[in-house]
Amino acid sequence: MKALVKEKAEPGLWLADVPEPVLGPGEVLIRVLRTGICGTDLHIRNFxxxxxxxxxxxxxxxxxxxxxxxEVAPGVEDITPGDLVSGEGHLVCGKCRNCMAGRRHLCRDTVGLGVNRDGAFAEYLTLPASNVWVHRVPVELDVAAIFDPFGNAVHTALTFPMVGEDVLITGAGPIGLMAAAMATHVGARNVVVTDVSPERLELARKLGVALALNVAETPVSEGMRLLGMREGFDVGLEMSGNPRALREMIANMAHGGKIAMLGLPAEEFAVDFATIVTSMITVKGIYGREMYETWYAMSVLLEKGLDLSPVITDRFSYRDFDAAFDTAASGKTGKIILDWTA
Incomplete structure (x- = not known):
């Protein structure tokens, strides 16, 4: 079968012929239809x-x-050939304290699909049945392909109540855009998205946010003034991993504000802990998706009308992967989809 392979310890990816995976105990064999390019995949390509x-x-x-x-292995229940599925990319041990307590997203021995074991950029893959999410209601293939990052957005955005709240989202990458769509959908009052990419900020506007702010030109405090806000943001979703973005978020939070931090910084950096303490700001780190409460919430949100189509901006055949990866790396687009049937 064809697969995108990191063949050598150097920059680049290779479209190669590899053996089809063999179905193991408790596993499901899946024919891949669509895949989404993630920032992790860009890191792997760049090496x-x-x-x-x-x-x-x-x-x-x-x-x-x-x-x-x-195909499904003997004993696998509730999954049948022909089902449309997505997959949870974190494979957990099932034995550590958190797994035993049902907090599988906190497993200390997580194995990453496409990072620590062969992944999904291939014509076929196998996955433990416990990691397979069956789509029980109709969903577009392109949207089904991005349930993993959509789950990151939902996990982050649902960490703190947002109904009627003023929400600041720093970073208008695909996950930040999905979080913005969700915040608006669930009833936040003002949703403000910041970035330095005009193209991505325009995508945020298409999602109906109150304000899409280019912070290279306009500070967050000015955006608050334009919206008539006086006391700061109630909820912050930090999606960029950028030190300046988090510092500016902290400076513009309301007293008692709550920050969910998904963006992964490249290195350590200083923040104003005095403001965090004196304003009683809560900062919570977010990683992956809650298994499988987040997945249930994703399906229900889509079933009740959440529209992610503006977030998906480009589609390529898997054979044109180099062009697809170059587009994703430009920092000017939404989500990039690879079609494995074309």
């Missing part, structure tokens, strides 16, 4: 410091996907 430290090559990459079930 940066994180990738050099983390990967063992050769490796089939990719963890955002949807596909059709081809």
């Amino acid at each position: 940066d410091a994180w990738a050099r430290q983390t990967l063992r090559v050769p490796l089939v990459i990719g963890h955002e996907f949807c596909g059709e079930v081809v």
Whole structure:
């Protein structure tokens, strides 16, 4: 079968012929239909410091996907050939304290699909049945392919109540855009999105946010003034990992404000802890998705009318992966989809 492989310990990806995966006990064999390109995949392609430290090559990459079930192992229930599925890309041990307590997203021994084991950028993959999410209601293939990052957005955005609140989202990448769509959908009052990319800010406007602010030109405090806000933001969703973005968010939070931080910084940086203490600001780190409460919430949100289509901006055949990755790396687009049927 064809697969996108990190064949060598150097920058680049290779479209290669690899053996089809063999179905193991408790697993599901899936024919891949669509995949989404993630920032992690860009790091792997570039073979940066994180990738050099983390990967063992050769490796089939990719963890955002949807596909059709081809075969299930004996004993697997509630999943049948022909089902449309997505997959939870964090494979957990099931034995540590958090797993045993039902907090599987906090497993200390998580294995990452497409990072620590062969992934989804291939014509077929196998996945433990416990990691397979069956779409029980109709969903577009492109949207089903991005349930993994959509889950990051939902996990972050639902961490703190947002109904009637003023929400600041720093970072208008695909996950930030999905979080913005969700915040508006669930009834936040003012949703403000910040970035330095005019193209991504325009996507945020299409999602109906109150204000899409280019912070290279206009500070957050001025955006608050334009909206008639006086006391700061109630909820902050930090999606960029940018030190300046978090510092500006902290400076513009209301007393008692709450920050959910998904953006992953490249290195340590200083923040104003005096303001966090004196304003009693809560900062909570977010990683991955809650298994599987987040997945249930995603499906219900889509069923009740949440529209993610503006977030998906470009589609390519998997054979044109280099162009697709270049587009994703430009920092000017939303989500990029690879079609494995074309």
